[in-house]
Amino acid sequence: MAEAILRVFRGGPEGGKPVDYRVPVAPGMVVLDALHSIQGHQSPDLAVRWNCKAGKCGSCSAEVNGRPRLTCKSRLDALPLDEPITVSPLKAFPLIKDLVTDVSWNYKINKMIPAFQPRAGVEWKMYQRDVDRVQEFRKCIECFLCQDVCHVLRDHAKHESFGGPRFFVRTACLEMHPLDGVSRTKLLKDELGLGLCNITKCCTEVCPEEIHITDNAIIPLKERVVDEFYDPITMLVRKIRGA
């Protein structure tokens, strides 16, 4: 039986190193299967998050050969097996142990976003064409791969002033809900740091749900912020009114 070598990061915040494991390869096997094989036969305390194993829950995110991916959707037969497959934890979040990182920051950001609030007296009728674009955003499985790859978080660690692509998608989802009546543009500008995004589209590239994060969520949100806060006519009116 063919074998693969998995070079898995082992360790915690105080330090660690990649460790090689030889794993038998079965047809159709994914990286998560290989990690389970290591747990089941070689190292029972290997820390990995996972749940559905079908690309629907977004738990098993890691960096496979340096690229942020769901390990449950990373086929071994799509990777070169003549060299070790490296599996490392997400870089944008603090390490807990092995492949598990502390993603609690994401839950804090989420809490800042005002919930869906229907406009007063709305009729509960919506047409498919009106919900299509929001349904795209609601496909998000919160794997946080977009957060991991975003250089504002990954390289510049602006966790204090930037919400990240996931929460622009979430905000877009609420802002573009046909019946929602709350404005979140000020939050986007002041708290979530939407302006820090310089639309390099890295997030869109890694999204396992193929959500057009940059084109369909971030850019329209940027336009809304500009319209509301930087539109010259609006600014003039504000000045005259003394607002």
Place this chain on the structure above:
Amino acid sequence: MTSSYETHEHDVLIIGAGGAGLRAAIEALAQGARVGLVCKSLLGKAHTVMAEGGIAAAMGNVDKADDWRTHFRDTMRGGKFLNNWRMAQLHAQEAPERVRELEHWGALFDRTEDGQILQRAFGGHTFKRLCHVGDRTGLELIRTLQDRGVQQGIDVYMECTITRLIRDGDRIAGAFGYWREQGRFVVFKARSIVIATGGIGKAWKVTSNSWEYTADGMALAYETGAELLDMEFVQFHPTGMVWPPGVQGILVTEAVRGEGGTLKNNRGERFMEKYDPKRMELSTRDVVARAIYTEVREGRGTEHGGAYLNISHKPADYVKKKLPSMYHQFKELADVDITTGPMEVGPTCHYMMGGIRVDAETGQSTVPGLFAAGEAAAGLHGANRLGGNSLSDLVVFGKRAGTAAAEHSSRVQSGALDAEQLEEAEREMLAPFERTDGEFPYEIHRDLQETMHSLVGIFRNEEDLQKALGELEKFKRRLESVRADGSRMFNPGWHLTRDLRSMVLISEAVTRSALARRESRGAHSRIDYPNLDDTWGKQNNIIVKRGDTMALEQRPVADLPDELKEILAENK
């Protein structure tokens, strides 16, 4: 004593953060209770996300003739009349309101031409009844509830596992658990506890369930003295993936058949004609699972031991729109394009109809202050659950349990946390680290899955079930010396040592109940007793702890009021 543990106090503690737990939490909070919600995974990852096809509610948006009566009748028929009739009634009556409420909280279902929630056909449902979002309805439900709950102010304890419920005399006083991340112990004080931990799918080899479904809640309730009901009824979903090996068991939504998918064997025959000519592919899950299993056993299976499920006769764009995650799942994991060719599918362990016996109105178990909802509770589905009735179960009975748990907590005194019980709980958790020569848990888990798969599977008989009981005794002994390696920091091997105890315990409850029921009904098929039996049709199996013994007894199924009997008698 409790001062030595990190301790949190709530009026209502909810264990499990899938649809039922979240809905219960939202409701208990709305009633004014201080609510804590504990879950083994990160918030939003519970198996509710894997519910694909839809949520059943007789809204009549597509088929105007639908109403709660028909939904009630379908549910009772699907459950082979072992259901708790009152639960089936409440469920059918309240599901539409619960769905509208989800919409009001921001859920976006697929739409009809006239702007209402779209509904699709599903097995065993007379009318088009499943409100859905493509094939990711569960994700929509959990995300909606999660955001609602968090915004309303639920305290969430993520990646935390409860290992023991603490009692003060007859009262529920709290719970003991550990943080998965650091391995530290934690104690929760609460006057009401709601168990919403799902099922036991991880005890079977081929399963759609994730690592979390290890019967924790059922085991906690049993150990606390609560009764378990109809544990023999384990649902094998007819369509799981069969190839490649790594994806075996992953769910293929019933919505494929709901949207017109056909099942064929290796001779190209639409074999459901033989098993249920009237409903064909949209027969109930128990029937379709047995049909596929039988076709394979008799040599008419596919290359990898399944049946062919085909939706490629529908336009490719339609398939991608209505079944997007199936399209991607097969494309990425099995190299199959479902818009041009068939999928290979076979039965996979999916759902537990049995569980904690609860009061229909309140979800209270036979232990005061201990409630259950969702898959962990039993009664609604009887001998077989209809597709789509699970998501509706979660929100209807999650809400009811939340209301009742809050109400209970407002009228009872807090119990004291008994130091001895806490110390025992700690000792139990630390023991695997003190052993140096036992087995690691993964090997025991593999053997347990093999045993349950081969001896307590889709078709059962006396000899296999007796043998399974013998094997389960051996697993108990092996668990006495199971060991953990490494530190207490995020250590899945250590966590499994505890989860396995629940799985083995509840597997025994399943096996004993299956052995007792000498008939075939719904999901329980006995080769040695292949027919329905009228006497058994009027009896529920009850499992309860008596001293150190697992006792099994029969209780008559409650009789229906006349107006409900009339509904069942209508021949529609």
